[in-house]
Amino acid sequence: MLLQIALRKKASALTALLTAAAIALTPVSAARAQAKGPPVLRDTETEQLLREYTRPILRVAGLEKHNIQMVIINDGAFNAFVADGRRIFVNWGAILQSETPNQIIGVLAHETGHLAGGHLSKLREQLATAQTQMIIAMLLGAGAIAVGSTQRSSAGNNGLANAGAAAISAPQEVIRRTLLSYQRQQEENADRAGVKFLTATAQSPKGMYETFKRFTSESLFAARGADPYLQSHPMPAERVAALQEFASSSPYWDKKDDPALQLRHDMVRAKISAFMERPETVYRRYPQTNDSMPARYARAISTYLHGDLRSALAQIDALIQVQPNNPYFYEVRGQALLESGKAAEAIAPLRKAAQLSNNAPLIEMLLGQALVGTDNKAYTDDAVRILRAAVAREPEAAIGYTQLAMAYGRKGDYAEADLASAQAAYLRGDNKTARELATRAKTRFAVGTPGWVKADDIVAAKPPRN
Secondary structure (H helix, E strand, O other), X not given: OOOEOOOOOOOHHHHHXXXXXXXXXXXXXXXXXXXXXXXXXXXXXXXXXXXXXXXXHHHHOOOHHHOOEXXXXXXXXXXXXXXXXXXXXXXXXXXXHOOOHHHHHHHHHHHHHHHHOOHHHHHHHHHHHHHHHHHHHHHHHHHHHHHHHHHHHHHOOXXXXXXXXXXXXXHXXXXXXXXXXXXHHHHHHHHHHHHHHHHHOOOOOHHHHHHHHHHHHHOOOOOOOOOOOOOOOOOOHHHHHHHHHHHOOOXXXXXXXXXXXXXXXXXXXXXXXXXXXXXXXXXXXXXXXXXXXHHHHHHHHHHHHOOOHHHHXXXXXXXXXXXXXXXXXXXXXXXXXXXOOOHHHHHHHHHHHHHHOOOOHHHHHHHHHHHHHOOOHHHHHHHHHHHHHHHHHOOOOHHHHHHHHHHHHHHOOHHHHHHHHHHHHHHOOOHHHHHHHHHHHHHHOOOOOHHHHHHHHHHHOOOOOO
């Protein structure tokens, strides 16, 4: 999805054999990933919650200083995986389907086990070895086929040709079984590491067990490779039984999630449902008879998304009355106004959201968009200041540079506008446009100035190999 196969396609037979195991091993930039695969979803509230879930686990795993990022994938299937040693990828479907914080935390602990165990680099070594073995087998088999073909043409004997074909196919099966066996061992090691991390942080491993057991019962696994949630066959019952055996020995097995954390988890699930699911699905999940905060949150968002701004604002304002210091209620109010063409009215709630969220950069980008969207030049300097601060903290968010380019354009600063537009295009993976804009920006900056250097970097940048 977001990542690329690690091995070059030296031989089609080798590629077919290793694809399931090697998929998603080589990282690409988050920006290019957004351009070439299912898009990454960004949401301050959800990302903050996931960071809080992972922080203590990463600390006891010795990864706290590795700047591990949480990335939400636009996919409704239950899936989570690691792929580059720097990110944990989580489908929104995994968050939505996790009924308790402990269930998704267990998943994250398992993935942290892969990171802490260095499983990606070890798997690459296994794949490299398998690749070498396969190439040798293919060369030997191809030689036998060639000899057999020559002898068949002169003597009608195809025995060597058949032997050559067997020499190619037999090692494939052996290597495939070896790789799958190695991966299964990695998964068991990650299970054990995850339980260890949860116990060290005084959290229950029951959520991990519940999730794995549910998937085994429902046979929801599909072909994937190194990822436990998308195997080529259902997770073995033996593995789940083993997980239960060592997980249930944890002194925290029966520990429940904190009610306040459960509420935040349910609020995020409601938000995801409202944004990602059909309105009829949202209302089935959260009917009018459900007066909980998550249900009201989901219905308010769904209402604005489907055109009833007045009713949505009334529902959001009612939520704000209950939690006046919740930044995400103000964010949703501002977003609803902004997307309804009321940029000027969106400024106040978005300023409040930025203030209450400690100037979260994604919210600042939304505020900058509102300031730019008013067409009021009095807001231009404020927009530039806010957007510059936002992209400094979130340098891979293309929308921030797009809005910054518009703000600079309003000021008549076309050099900075071209540079920001080039940065946005590069982050979207549009290298041709990025180079064209950066080339033009270079002509507007004095040679050697910071802006000229940044533009020159974009012009000289080589796109990652696919």
